[in-house]
Amino acid sequence: MEYWLMKCEPTAYSIADLQRDKTTSWEGVRNYQARNFMRNTMKAGDMALFYHSNAEPSGVAGVMKIVKAGYPDHFAFKPDHKYFDARSTSEKPLWYMVDVAFVARFAEILPLQQIKEEPRLKGIMVAQKGSRLSVQPLSEDHFKVICELAGVRKLP
DNA sequence: GCCAACGTTGGC
DNA sequence: GCCAACGTTGGC
Numbered sequence: 496m497e498y499w500l501m502k503c504e505p506t507a508y509s510i511a512d513l514q515r516d517k518t519t520s521w522e523g524v525r526n527y528q529a530r531n532f533m534r535n536t537m538k539a540g541d542m543a544l545f546y547h548s549n550a551e552p553s554g555v556a557g558v559m560k561i562v563k564a565g566y567p568d569h570f571a572f573k574p575d576h577k578y579f580d581a582r583s584t585s586e587k588p589l590w591y592m593v594d595v596a597f598v599a600r601f602a603e604i605l606p607l608q609q610i611k612e613e614p615r616l617k618g619i620m621v622a623q624k625g626s627r628l629s630v631q632p633l634s635e636d637h638f639k640v641i642c643e644l645a646g647v648r649k650l651p
Numbered sequence: 652g653c654c655a656a657c658g659t660t661g662g663c
Numbered sequence: 664g665c666c667a668a669c670g671t672t673g674g675c
Binding site (some may be wrong): 502504525526548549550553594607623624626629 | 671672673674675
């Protein structure tokens with residue numbers, strides 16, 4: 496099983512929205528590196544941190560689970576959709592998405608600042624300068640440390 | 652809102 | 664294949 500960190504601006508979709516919806520599709524990723532992770536590596540059963548970017552404060556907001564591995568992002572096929580991309584077709588899809596399910600919502604956002612200050616999280620990708628990748632792999636240790644810092648003792 | 656860092660595009 | 668121009672991300 497792999498662990499991930501996935502970013503989203505909470506003004507677009509937040510952990511509260513996922514808590515309400517229970518599951519959602521994670522569409523609109525338009526970066527090749529992130530796409531490769533979703534298409535090639537991510538599997539149902541993997542765990543992921545939900546990261547609020549461009550937020551006050553930015554940081555990890557909760558935990559989710561991958562419930563469907565990578566499949567073609569069909570929003571890219573819809574000409575009127577903001578995620579439309581004419582280069583992507585159902586015969587040769589360019590972009591991929593996954594489905595995720597709500598697992599836990601942190602009582603408080605774990606701010607990026609705190610992640611940077613924690614020695615056990617040294618080297619974590621999200622804390623690196625200029626890290627813009629919206630789907631990042633995460634070590635099991637880092638995943639557990641973040642849950643512990645957020646006060647999540649046992650995941651359901 | 653600013654802007655640094657990064658990714659993508661396209662002329663050559 | 665180089666690289667300047669442009670667009671986007673995301674912390675602050």
